[in-house]
Each structure stands twice: as C-alpha cells, then as structure tokens.
Amino acid sequence: LTAERYSVSRLPFSEVSAEDIGHFQKLIPGRVITDESDLRSHNIDWLKTVRGRSKVLLKPKNTEEMSQILKYCNRRYLAVTPQGGNTGLVGGSVPVFDEILVSTALMDKVISFDNVSGALVCQAGCILESLNQYLGEQGYIMPLDLGAKGSCHIGGNLATNAGGLRLLRYGSLRGTVLGLEAVLPDGSVLNCLNSLRKDNTGYDLKQLFIGSEGTLGIITAISILCPRKPSTVNVAFLGCENFSRVLQIFTMCRDELGEILSACEFLDSECMKLVETHLNLTNPLPENAFYVLVETSGSCAKHDEEKLNAFLEKALDSECVTSGTVATDHSKIASLWALRERITEALAHDGYVYKYDLSMPVEKLYTLVEETKARLGSSAQSVVGYGHLGDGNLHLNITAKAHSDTLLAALEPFVYEWTSHHNGSISAEHGLGFKKRDHIFYSKSREAVQIMQKIKHMLDPKGIMNPYKTIPTTDR
Numbered sequence: 001l002t003a004e005r006y007s008v009s010r011l012p013f014s015e016v017s018a019e020d021i022g023h024f025q026k027l028i029p030g031r032v033i034t035d036e037s038d039l040r041s042h043n044i045d046w047l048k049t050v051r052g053r054s055k056v057l058l059k060p061k062n063t064e065e066m067s068q069i070l071k072y073c074n075r076r077y078l079a080v081t082p083q084g085g086n087t088g089l090v091g092g093s094v095p096v097f098d099e100i101l102v103s104t105a106l107m108d109k110v111i112s113f114d115n116v117s118g119a120l121v122c123q124a125g126c127i128l129e130s131l132n133q134y135l136g137e138q139g140y141i142m143p144l145d146l147g148a149k150g151s152c153h154i155g156g157n158l159a160t161n162a163g164g165l166r167l168l169r170y171g172s173l174r175g176t177v178l179g180l181e182a183v184l185p186d187g188s189v190l191n192c193l194n195s196l197r198k199d200n201t202g203y204d205l206k207q208l209f210i211g212s213e214g215t216l217g218i219i220t221a222i223s224i225l226c227p228r229k230p231s232t233v234n235v236a237f238l239g240c241e242n243f244s245r246v247l248q249i250f251t252m253c254r255d256e257l258g259e260i261l262s263a264c265e266f267l268d269s270e271c272m273k274l275v276e277t278h279l280n281l282t283n284p285l286p287e288n289a290f291y292v293l294v295e296t297s298g299s300c301a302k303h304d305e306e307k308l309n310a311f312l313e314k315a316l317d318s319e320c321v322t323s324g325t326v327a328t329d330h331s332k333i334a335s336l337w338a339l340r341e342r343i344t345e346a347l348a349h350d351g352y353v354y355k356y357d358l359s360m361p362v363e364k365l366y367t368l369v370e371e372t373k374a375r376l377g378s379s380a381q382s383v384v385g386y387g388h389l390g391d392g393n394l395h396l397n398i399t400a401k402a403h404s405d406t407l408l409a410a411l412e413p414f415v416y417e418w419t420s421h422h423n424g425s426i427s428a429e430h431g432l433g434f435k436k437r438d439h440i441f442y443s444k445s446r447e448a449v450q451i452m453q454k455i456k457h458m459l460d461p462k463g464i465m466n467p468y469k470t471i472p473t474t475d476r
C-alpha cells in the first residue's frame with residue numbers, strides 16, 4: 001500500500017459508514033460501486049506503483065449530482081479523490097487511504113459545438129480520442145493529443161494541464177481552454193463556462209482549476225477552442241549520431257518548415273530497443289543513437305511536400321541526419337508515431353519504472369540522461385531519455401526489476417537538484433500528484449507555495465479534496 005511505502009499518516013477524516021452508502025444510493029441509484037473486485041482497478045494507478053483502499057466509487061451523470069455528492073462529503077468530513085481515466089503518472093488519481101472515489105466516467109456528453117468558431121463545450125468525462133473523432137467528422141481536431149488518448153478524460157487533461165504531442169503547434173491548455181464549470185468542495189457550482197476568445201473582466205478563475213489536480217474542486221464541463229483539421233499531414237522519422245545533431249535538426253526544421261511544423265519529438269536508442277522488444281514494433285531505420293520525429297500539418301499538400309523536401313535535402317547535405325524515412329499516408333504515419341507514443345507502455349513492460357518529467361533549456365536535455373546513466377551504472381536495468389524536444393521537455397525514465405530504496409536514493413534528490421540548478425521544472429507536464437508534492441520547492445519559491453496553500457484553504461477549508469496531493473502542508 002502507498003501509505004506504508006511512503007510513510008504518510010491518514011488525516012482525521014470520517015470513515016464511510018453504511019448510512020453514507022445508503023445516502024449515495026438514494027442520490028445516484030445503481031451508480032454506487034462498493035464491490036471490492038470492481039474497485040480494484042480504480043484503487044491502483046496506471047503505473048501500478050501506488051495503491052489505496054477506497055471502499056466506494058461514485059458515478060454521477062451531471063453537475064447537480066456532483067454538487068450533491070460534494071456537499072454531503074464536505075458536511076460529513078469525508079475525503080474525496082476525483083478520477084477521470086486514471087492514466088495520471090504521479091499517483092494523483094488514486095486514493096492514498098480510503099478517500100471516496102468520484103469518477104467522471106458517466107459524464108461523457110458533448111454539449112455543443114460551434115463549427116464557425118471551433119468552440120467545443122462538453123462534459124468533463126468525455127474521452128479525448130472520442131472528442132477527436134467527433135470533431136474529425138466536422139473538419140476539426142482537438143488541440144491536444146497524447147498516448148493515453150483512448151482512456152484519459154478531457155476533465156483529467158485539464159486537471160493535470162496535460163501537454164502532449166501537439167503543444168508545439170497549438171499551445172497549452174492555458175490558452176486553448178475558453179471556459180470551465182467546476183463543483184467546489186462545499187457543493188456550490190462555479191460557472192465559468194463561456195466560449196469567448198477575449199474576456200478581461202477580473203481574475204481568470206478557470207486558470208486556477210487548470211493544473212489543480214483535483215485539489216480545489218471537480219471540473220464538470222469544459223469549453224475549448226479547436227483548430228481546423230489539417231488537410232495534409234507528413235511525418236519524417238530521422239536517425240542521427242549524437243544529441244548535438246538532434247539539436248541541429250530541431251533548429252533546421254524550425255527554420256525550414258516554419259508555420260507547418262506541428263511536432264518535433266526525440267527518442268534515444270534504448271527507447272527504440274524497448275518498443276522493439278516489448279511491443280514488437282519495427283524500426284524502419286538502421287540503428288542510430290537518436291531518432292527525431294518531425295511532423296508537418298498544413299492545408300496544401302504540394303506546398304508542404306516542397307518545404308519538407310527542402311528541409312530533408314538540407315539535413316542530409318549537412319550530415320546531421322544519417323538515415324531517414326518519410327510518411328504521407330495515414331497508416332505509415334501512425335506506425336512512425338507509435339515508435340514515439342508507445343514508449344511509456346514499453347517501459348511499463350520492462351519492470352518497475354522511476355519516472356521524471358522535466359523541462360529545462362533544450363541544449364541541456366540529454367546531459368542529465370548521460371549523467372544519470374554514469375551515476376547508476378549496472379544498478380539500473382534501462383535508463384532512457386525521450387520527449388518533446390520542441391517544448392524543452394525531457395522524459396527521463398529508469399527501470400529496475402523491482403522497487404529499490406537504494407536506487408531511489410541514488411536518483412533523488414540528484415535528479416531534482418540537477419534540474420533546479422539548471423533553472424528547470426521538476427514537473428513539466430504530468431503534475432505533482434502524490435509522488436512529487438514535497439518536491440515542489442525545487443521549482444517554486446516558499447512565497448509562491450504559501451499563496452497556493454492560502455488559495456487551497458480558502459476554497460477547501462476542510463481539506464477534503466484530494467488530500468496528500470499536489471500542495472504540501474508544510475513550509476519546506
């Protein structure tokens with residue numbers, strides 16, 4: 001259990017009683033889950049590294065039901081963990097002890113879509129991939145995409161401020177989200193669900209909930225600005241010898257591709273070995289130390305092809321690239337993307353995973369991977385580096401046969417100190433959740449954390465919303 005491994009103590013919340021269950025059953029009949037085997041997958045995180053023991057999962061269908069649930073929990077002093085697709089990677093989406101799980105799984109309706117402005121309004125439990133499919137039929141796409149798209153909920157995406165594979169082109173959710181609705185811990189409903197591009201009337205409260213990881217309330221609906229579906233997409237998958245070549249490719253693709261560049265991702269040779277070994281994927285290139293995936297999206301196939309060819313010619317002439325392949329049809333594009341998107345899945349097959357999600361100046365990204373490798377020697381099974389090159393976001397992952405306190409002590413605080421020393425962030429896009437809460441001080445000042453604590457206390461004075469997560473309770 002999480003509490004034992006991380007030696008955390010339960011706060012004095014009430015325990016769920018038979019009367020509480022009876023109350024919930026009246027409120028949302030047939031949608032109160034108490035069967036232990038049904039609860040199992042909701043009590044454990046995607047990585048299978050943290051586990052709680054919640055005795056009940058509630059599945060409201062609308063904002064009113066959500067409001068009644070939180071109002072009751074607040075009054076009874078019952079702690080709550082909001083859960084979307086449970087794909088979070090920092091242990092935020094599962095209870096630490098017996099917190100009540102409140103799922104958005106049945107809040108999966110599209111409310112409206114404006115096919116002139118591209119504003120989509122939907123409930124928080126819509127699955128990201130379903131939304132993208134829905135929009136695709138109308139010539140639009142979601143402004144974000146990530147490997148967990150088949151399971152993650154848009155509400156969970158907002159709650160973690162997920163970045164993903166399209167951030168380079170469409171920016172973060174802090175820019176694309178137009179509005180949201182959230183139920184506050186006392187059950188009141190905060191309606192900021194407008195669909196305006198511009199609205200400078202006072203503080204922008206929706207931003208508080210984006211990235212709040214379930215600690216301030218439950219997001220129940222969202223409004224998001226969606227871009228037109230590009231009519232032409234190309235992917236180039238390139239191999240190169242060392243990380244300085246990777247950086248040169250990045251600079252060159254920005255110069256040459258300009259406005260049609262839609263993604264620039266990298267992976268090292270160990271990542272490639274993992275997807276080949278555990279997922280049976282095929283490397284289309286001869287073996288290289290690094291691989292860069294460059295995607296273009298635009299509205300004129302001929303124009304984009306010309307630009308891509310000019311870029312490839314330049315890259316090959318400059319000897320930055322040792323080998324490469326280009327895809328224009330959907331299935332080859334998907335198989336090239338799989339080599340990058342499915343690394344997280346391959347790592348999970350490799351053993352126990354120590355996961356770091358860091359942002360820092362792009363030229364420093366791989367130095368940390370090399371130093372970590374040298375530091376760990378043979379005590380680690382795999383040490384891999386990959387990520388969103390275009391966003392300066394490194395995913396450093398270390399695997400071992402099983403969890404080991406010694407290996408963890410070799411990694412932490414080393415990785416965090418290194419990142420902080422280089423003015424980086426110890427969580428670029430996954431959030432802090434349970435696992436990284438107390439490391440916030442590597443990236444935020446004491447004063448900043450104190451203001452967060454005051455905001456948390458103001459909105460959730462009893463502290464029932466996702467306790468033990470994100471906001472530390474101490475000063476350092």
Ligand code: FAD
Nearest residue numbers: 084085086087088092147153155156159162163164214219
């Ligand atoms: P959950 O995991 O259920 O919850 C995450 C957090 O949000 C928890 O703290 C939970 O309490 C809270 N929460 C959930 N729903 C709500 C709500 N409605 N209101 C308030 N709080 C809520 N992340 C990236 O940023 N970029 C990536 O490229 C990326 N790729 C991934 C690939 C894979 C294979 C996996 C497994 C994960 C990946 N992630 C990535 C992690 C990412 O955070 C999640 O995938 C996603 O954003 C979480 O959505 P979810 O619905 O699963 O939320």
Ligand code: 2HG
Nearest residue numbers: 147341344355395396397
């Ligand atoms: C990705 O970019 C995700 O693939 C997951 O953010 C990263 O598993 C990871 O470390």
Ligand code: ZN
Nearest residue numbers: 164388395429
């Ligand atoms: Zn990522």
